[in-house]
Amino acid sequence: MIHREVTCPVCGCGCDDITVKVDGGKISDIRGACLVGRAKFIEVSEGGKHRIRKPLMRKNGNVKEVSWDKALDEAAEILTSTKKPLIYGFSENSCEAVKIGVDIAEEIGGFIDSQSSHCHGPTILGEQMVGIPSCTLGMVANYADLIVYWGANPVDSHPRHLSRFSVYPRGLYRPEGRRDRKFIVIDTRKTCTGKIASTFIQVEPNKDFELISALRILVEGGELEESEIAGVPVKEIKKLAKTLTTCEYGVVFVGLGLTHSEGKWNNIDNLLNLVRSVNKHTRLSVVAMRGHYNVAGFNEVLTWRTGYPFSVDFQRGYPRYNPGENSIIDMLAKGEIDAMLSISADPASHFPKKCVQHLAKIPLISIELARTPTTELSDLVIPGVVAGMESPASYYRMDNVPLIAKKFLDPPFSQTSSDEETLKMIYQRILDKGK
């Protein structure tokens, strides 16, 4: 059977134009996905050869299969018997699952966080201070005549981004596609994206902040006395300022190059102020290159429920927010968490050493599709369901547009129909313990 307009549940592009052919409950053909997305479809399609199908428990170095009931009981026990438990992940899962995650975190008086706190958390911190003039990806494809990737390398991180949304698509007001657009990349090294840009600006590492301040001085009508700032000749900075202020509809895609380097959220704060200045001359928008297909969805759901986008602390019975204090990286590095549930995330691969050292010490539950460094450190592993393929999923794309991913396959086990349902079963057991 052929399923059209299926979603690829991987990166922030959230491509919903994929076509799959399903034969006998397995994917036999995929059209439209990039090579990274394709790998996820293939994982599910080849009988899911890497999939975890039964819950696993690790005790005294031995791993054994356990029943679903035992696993869910154990999860509830770990989360209710510890003093500072944390629920983490959700970036490649559904908004429905996030809702239950928030319920659980609130009930156990713990913390909830996602990949956003250490990826685009600084972007959100900047947005909270300055505000973000933005637009949808559809508007980019149809209106934009200037595309700037700052600290982002979509060819490696979001392979279909340029062809589907930004540089190559033929839009309503850009019928010539690439020829109607200027394409600029600003980065510390000439990445694959930088190599195909019309203009590549190489900035000194950790000095994007200075480049942004220089641009703003020029855009506000001031002058620069220096010959070079942040490793970029002032002549080039002047050209860039002119390009920004004379475009018709410009879009700056912000990547982790700005949020991870020195300055962190101040880089974004500065950039958003620059965009404000440019908006006195023309229309310039900013879109954050969210890395996972529903990391923005986590921010949305948590904000409806608590008023805060990530790093929420429920210890006092009401939500509190202070990134840097209650964010997962800081808390793990200081050894402040004493139990963790990780869902659709791989902290053991992606966190700095001190955090992983602490993760190895505490009771760790992971809800995962396949074995990862995190499952190898977990005390309890519960098989995950692919949200957006094996269960329907609401998600928010990188431009915060809400979309729905269809279900077109069944999970390779019958004990649960979705991660949302798995979390509901854990939540019910937690509530039962409270009675």
Added chain:
Amino acid sequence: MIPEGLQDYRLFLGLDLKVVLDTGSSTRQGKVMRSGGKITEGEEYKRASTVCYMNVGDMSFLGVFNGDNVELSSEEGSVVLSAEASSSPAGVVFVPKGPWINSIISSETSQSGSPRFKGMTISVSASKGKVKSVDELIGRYRKAVRKNEK
């Protein structure tokens, strides 16, 4: 091309270079990650994640060729990776994100929640060490816990 004798001499001198470390995504790594093979296809995950993309001049200075091993060190520790020439500017190296490079990344966030994944100054030097497998890396974390528990 560095004559073989001179390469050994450089290794003997133990030269090291201070560089700025950039970590991030790569499609090759993305592919194996998404296919669920981080452990079950550990060799491919390792091959995709343990490359240190360097500037050609920097590699020359250290006396390393494509495929030679290099050791990257910071205050957090050190890791052995495989060097590859790239369009990185002098003084900048790029390593795909993941447990190998994260073993030397600082967890310091300047109270922002986001650690120093990009922009750390580290040392690089030629190395005769071996690149660890993903099982060895994770096993090291587990062993440390068991040692402390005794």
Added chain:
Amino acid sequence: MPFKLWGELMNEVTLKVKEVPETGLEVENITPDAFAGMDVKDVSELIIHAGKKKVGISDFFRVSGKTAKTASKQKITIEGSNTLLKRIGEGMSGGEIKVLGDVGYHLGEYMTGGKIHVSGNAGSWIGTCMSGGEIVIEGNAGSYIGASSRGLREGMSGGRILVLNDVGTEIGVGLMDGEIIVEGAASSFVGSYMSGGVIRLSGISGRIGYAMRAGVIEVLDKSFKAPFYFKQTGEEGEFQIFEGDVSFKGRGRIKVLR
């Protein structure tokens, strides 16, 4: 000692730390305002927070001494403090807190008067949005010193913070009025969004005066180079004067020792 203690005119309550649990303790009730007018017995039963649990002060502190009738006459000494003690002195309006040891985050936030003295190191978020009073840290302090809280542009509007050693990042963010003196060096982002007040440092290794609109930052380091978004305007005694943040049309001043 940076200031005189008028011990004989104040009543003192001493809190000796028995132990600090792994969860840490949030003790926003340890202020002269909360203790004044109470019995010492009632002070022992004031609520503090150990993670999820509400506990009494006496569960983790040995309480002794005399309470005063008003906050301005109340002194509190905390012995054996460490970095797991958070929110000491929140919102206090008078009196004194003397901490022997280190403190954690959120010291003296929103305070309007009184004095806090820490003999060891302090964490981050010190004197957030304070409008009066004085905080002295003898050791190092963390980040967000005399700064605004998350989501707020405006920060400290009065009072004084003195740190005898080094500090981290985000010092005096949104400073409107008041004084922040750091005898050691700061890391980065000093005086962002400042619109008044004075910051004095002996050195800085990162960015300064971002989006500064008014106010003064003194850098007592002859080798310091002002950033390009501050223009040199002249000299004043032993200082060179730079004005900026030019990209925000700001008239803040950075004074650098010549």
